[in-house]
Amino acid sequence: MRVHAKRALALVTGLLLPAVVMADWTMNMTPGVTGTSNQIFSLHMTILWICVAIGVVVFGVMFWSIFAHRKSQGYKAANFHENTLVEVLWTAIPFAILVAMAVPATATLIEMYDTTESEVDIKITGYQWRWQYEYINDDFGYFSSLSTPRDQIENRQAKGENYLLEVDKPLVIPVGKKVRFLLTANDVIHSWWVPEFGVKKDAIPGFINETWTRVDEPGIYRGQCTELCGKDHGFMPVVVEAVPEEEYAAWVAEQKEAAEAERQLTQKDWTLDELIERGEKAYASACASCHQPNGAGMPPAFPALKGSPIATGDMAAHIDIVVNGVSGTAMQAFGGQLSEVDLAAVITYERNAWGNNTGEMVTPKEIFDFKNKE
Amino acid sequence: MSAVADTHNQEHHHGPAKGISRWLLTTNHKDIGSMYLIFSFAMFLLGGSMAMVIRAELFQPGLQIVQPEFFNQMTTMHGLIMVFGAVMPAFVGLANWMLPLMIGAPDMALPRMNNWSFWLLPCAFLILVSTLFMEGGAPNFGWTFYAPLSTTYGPPSTTFFIFAIHIMGVSSIMGAINVIATILNLRAPGMTLMKMPLFVWTWLITAFLLIAVMPVLAGAVTMMLMDINFGTSFFDASGGGDPVLFQHVFWFFGHPEVYIMILPAFGAISHIVPAFSRKPLFGYPSMVYATGAIALLSFLVWAHHMFTVGIPLAGQLFFMYATLLIAVPTGVKVFNWVTTMFRGSLSFEAPMLFAVAFIILFSIGGFSGLMLAIAPADFQYHDTYFVVAHFHYVLVPGAIFGIFASAYFWLPKWTGNMYDETLAKTHFWLSFVGMNLAFFPMHFLGLAGMPRRIPDYALQFADFNMVSSIGAFMFGVTQLLFLFIVVKCARGGEKAPAKPWDGAEGLEWTVPSPAPYHTFTTPPEVK
Ligand code: HEM
Numbered sequence: 014m015r016v017h018a019k020r021a022l023a024l025v026t027g028l029l030l031p032a033v034v035m036a037d038w039t040m041n042m043t044p045g046v047t048g049t050s051n052q053i054f055s056l057h058m059t060i061l062w063i064c065v066a067i068g069v070v071v072f073g074v075m076f077w078s079i080f081a082h083r084k085s086q087g088y089k090a091a092n093f094h095e096n097t098l099v100e101v102l103w104t105a106i107p108f109a110i111l112v113a114m115a116v117p118a119t120a121t122l123i124e125m126y127d128t129t130e131s132e133v134d135i136k137i138t139g140y141q142w143r144w145q146y147e148y149i150n151d152d153f154g155y156f157s158s159l160s161t162p163r164d165q166i167e168n169r170q171a172k173g174e175n176y177l178l179e180v181d182k183p184l185v186i187p188v189g190k191k192v193r194f195l196l197t198a199n200d201v202i203h204s205w206w207v208p209e210f211g212v213k214k215d216a217i218p219g220f221i222n223e224t225w226t227r228v229d230e231p232g233i234y235r236g237q238c239t240e241l242c243g244k245d246h247g248f249m250p251v252v253v254e255a256v257p258e259e260e261y262a263a264w265v266a267e268q269k270e271a272a273e274a275e276r277q278l279t280q281k282d283w284t285l286d287e288l289i290e291r292g293e294k295a296y297a298s299a300c301a302s303c304h305q306p307n308g309a310g311m312p313p314a315f316p317a318l319k320g321s322p323i324a325t326g327d328m329a330a331h332i333d334i335v336v337n338g339v340s341g342t343a344m345q346a347f348g349g350q351l352s353e354v355d356l357a358a359v360i361t362y363e364r365n366a367w368g369n370n371t372g373e374m375v376t377p378k379e380i381f382d383f384k385n386k387e
Numbered sequence: 388m389s390a391v392a393d394t395h396n397q398e399h400h401h402g403p404a405k406g407i408s409r410w411l412l413t414t415n416h417k418d419i420g421s422m423y424l425i426f427s428f429a430m431f432l433l434g435g436s437m438a439m440v441i442r443a444e445l446f447q448p449g450l451q452i453v454q455p456e457f458f459n460q461m462t463t464m465h466g467l468i469m470v471f472g473a474v475m476p477a478f479v480g481l482a483n484w485m486l487p488l489m490i491g492a493p494d495m496a497l498p499r500m501n502n503w504s505f506w507l508l509p510c511a512f513l514i515l516v517s518t519l520f521m522e523g524g525a526p527n528f529g530w531t532f533y534a535p536l537s538t539t540y541g542p543p544s545t546t547f548f549i550f551a552i553h554i555m556g557v558s559s560i561m562g563a564i565n566v567i568a569t570i571l572n573l574r575a576p577g578m579t580l581m582k583m584p585l586f587v588w589t590w591l592i593t594a595f596l597l598i599a600v601m602p603v604l605a606g607a608v609t610m611m612l613m614d615i616n617f618g619t620s621f622f623d624a625s626g627g628g629d630p631v632l633f634q635h636v637f638w639f640f641g642h643p644e645v646y647i648m649i650l651p652a653f654g655a656i657s658h659i660v661p662a663f664s665r666k667p668l669f670g671y672p673s674m675v676y677a678t679g680a681i682a683l684l685s686f687l688v689w690a691h692h693m694f695t696v697g698i699p700l701a702g703q704l705f706f707m708y709a710t711l712l713i714a715v716p717t718g719v720k721v722f723n724w725v726t727t728m729f730r731g732s733l734s735f736e737a738p739m740l741f742a743v744a745f746i747i748l749f750s751i752g753g754f755s756g757l758m759l760a761i762a763p764a765d766f767q768y769h770d771t772y773f774v775v776a777h778f779h780y781v782l783v784p785g786a787i788f789g790i791f792a793s794a795y796f797w798l799p800k801w802t803g804n805m806y807d808e809t810l811a812k813t814h815f816w817l818s819f820v821g822m823n824l825a826f827f828p829m830h831f832l833g834l835a836g837m838p839r840r841i842p843d844y845a846l847q848f849a850d851f852n853m854v855s856s857i858g859a860f861m862f863g864v865t866q867l868l869f870l871f872i873v874v875k876c877a878r879g880g881e882k883a884p885a886k887p888w889d890g891a892e893g894l895e896w897t898v899p900s901p902a903p904y905h906t907f908t909t910p911p912e913v914k
């Protein structure tokens with residue numbers, strides 16, 4: 014039945030083809046690649062088999078009655094309706110099973126809660142709808158957003174192998190080290206999940222949650238946001254790359270250098286065209302999910318920027334709204350999320366794209382001054 | 388005839404008034420019961436059609452039919468309508484019809500309030516459904532409406548949603564007060580508490596749960612209302628508030644709420660299984676105590692919905708143990724039903740088919756509940772399709788099959804006619820297959836890592852999603868058959884005797900079928 018339905022439908026739509034090729038029939042949890050995930054997996058299998066065993070006994074008795082004790086076969090009903098011994102037994106035995114189950118569960122839980130003695134600390138912040146990773150000991154950080162093209166989501170292009178589970182910049186961690194994650198959120202509640210690590214923790218505004226992992230095998234591990242966080246909840250994957258220690262150290266050095274170079278850019282003299290070019294990219298990653306790539310927005314929640322009074326009017330007001338956000342709405346304060354260069358670029362882009370041809374620009378230095386004036 | 392003459396008629400208690408005023412002004416428990424049941428079925432179809440939209444979008448990867456914003460509105464409205472519009476009113480409808488008949492009372496204790504608590508419901512749902520047509524759309528933050536997604540980031544229609552929840556809450560609380568007043572005051576002489584039919588017992592306990600937790604829900608939405616419109620910061624971290632507080636308050640309501648949706652079904656199943664086993668219910672007292680134990684424990688387990696929010700280790704352990712504990716009385720109920728069937732003289736008319744499926748499939752939902760209760764494992768299950776599978780296994784073959792079983796069991800009493808048994812069995816088998824096809828694969832999807840509440844998914848989830856959608860369409864379409872069966876039964880058919888089921892017990896079978904407009908004007912004697 015399933016196979017036939019599958020085949021018939023595969024014929025109807027060619028777009029389905031990649032799905033059928035790629036799909037598998039995975040039915041169980043992954044044992045994962047960490048100590049925690051393996052312990053969880055064995056708890057999962059234990060409780061599953063306990064349930065199956067109880068089910069076999071209980072449903073066995075039931076099916077026996079269904080087949081053997083039928084009125085249509087002339088079976089006469091017995092009349093018993095109580096038996097203290099069995100009633101005590103079927104209260105006590107399940108209770109004992111549960112106690113037996115609670116013991117290993119407790120042990121695992123205690124271990125999962127032990128975030129001490131970490132070697133690397135990473136702060137993870139949930140945003141609508143991407144993740145920010147900050148390497149707090151090394152003074153750099155970046156955003157990680159979905160990299161699946163819109164065309165694949167809207168079925169204009171064949172879907173790739175890691176459809177919806179791919180990002181522009183994955184989180185990088187060293188193998189064999191205890192990595193501590195500090196989770197929080199900037200807007201609504203998100204939840205950071207990598208099934209193969211057995212790590213899932215909510216990222217909550219105003220709270221800092223802790224969790225940890227130690228990955229022993231290098232590799233790329235994929236997960237998703239698991240707490241409903243608004244319209245693009247399904248489009249903010251988590252990708253983690255676990256690399257050997259030396260590679261990790263080299264990568265960190267490179268990132269620190271790049272961060273320094275980025276800071277230098279603030280001093281550079283920018284032209285209008287350079288800012289617009291950079292702004293288009295920054296707009297696509299930070300703004301387009303709400304205000305849309307064509308600037309038309311999605312009123313009333315997400316106003317249009319195309320021809321809007323803010324984006325074509327007073328410059329100071331425009332800077333203020335982007336840097337400080339509008340409290341009580343989905344418009345975030347981007348002042349802390351984007352560099353001065355990106356802020357300047359995005360504002361300049363917004364003032365010159367989609368027919369907002371104001372010809373005006375704002376430089377990174379001016380943004381820097383604006384922030385410091387406050 | 389003119390309306391004036393009709394009212395006159397009614398004053399003489401010859402029978403129901405004619406026309407619309409019969410329904411608007413009625414204080415008769417049977418009329419009100421019917422209205423509740425009809426309303427609930429209408430909401431079941433509406434909520435169900437939203438589920439069809441969801442399953443159609445999830446039929447294959449990619450966005451085909453709806454955009455993510457609308458998808459979120461569908462999941463939210465589907466959940467709210469099914470919980471508050473379909474399941475809860477259906478049980479209140481059954482209570483209205485059956486409680487007075489089961490305890491030998493002439494009517495509910497507070498008939499005018501009864502009328503009011505029904506008519507509030509259509510008003511509440513009119514408001515709720517109208518949000519779909521408002522600017523910014525309907526609520527889109529899930530039926531659990533976690534702050535700050537539902538407060539700071541909610542659509543403008545959220546205030547209407549809050550108002551609708553308030554009205555539903557008032558209606559539920561009044562309904563519950565009525566149930567308690569009726570059961571405690573209007574039982575026939577001789578019917579002691581421990582002689583009450585189980586449906587009466589489970590509803591009595593449910594009513595106490597309702598009175599305890601609906602005000603908590605009202606408190607939660609009132610705080611939201613203040614946050615949204617009056618500048619308070621109960622749940623807004625940037626104003627010194629606490630988003631996690633919202634979850635504690637919500638689930639303090641939410642967990643007892645899930646038992647509100649299942650206990651009355653437990654009661655009904657405890658009538659149907661003995662009737663078609665032709666054997667008394669096994670362990671009546673332990674059934675009563677188990678129900679009480681479940682109700683009490685249900686106040687102590689709320690944070691099992693919050694294992695990943697970062698509550699301290701000690702809290703985590705407490706809620707894990709308490710949740711495991713609740714499986715014990717739940718198990719006792721299942722064992723009692725199975726033992727009732729054991730060495731009975733079984734026959735499988737539609738009510739029994741639904742009841743047997745209830746026991747098996749509800750147990751599967753209980754098993755997955757047990758798995759979810761293991762806190763470390765819940766880190767993997769939480770907010771995936773595994774949870775979706777769990778609560779659909781307890782709610783569809785649990786609450787909904789319980790309602791179908793009750794409907795077929797008591798339809799002859801309500802209409803005076805037998806329903807079409809062949810069609811009813813068809814309804815059962817199609818529902819059974821469709822439901823399992825729709826929801827069983829969700830276990831696999833969740834374990835394989837598919838989060839819930841997403842409009843699009845990675846390719847490895849494609850196959851099971853397609854199977855699930857096919858099952859869902861099958862289940863959905865089948866419910867139109869139920870409508871047909873009930874309408875056909877109401878309009879005619881083989882006449883039903885006072886007691887159409889030879890193994891059934893209880894006062895409701897001592898009155899003729901259909902039950903006259905007024906019954907037990909003088910109370911029967913219970914020995
Ligand atoms: C043996 C009894 C049960 C146990 C141990 C149990 C346990 C749990 C646990 C631990 C969760 C949270 C899972 C998570 O979000 O990660 C859950 C969710 C849920 N359960 Fe149960 N459960 C039981 C019976 C029931 C019953 C009888 C119902 C309703 C009739 C029910 C309805 C629900 C619902 C609606 C949710 C999900 C709510 C949501 O997040 O939207 N459960 N259950």
Ligand SMILES: [Cu+2]
Binds near residue numbers: 688689
């Ligand atoms: Cu619960």
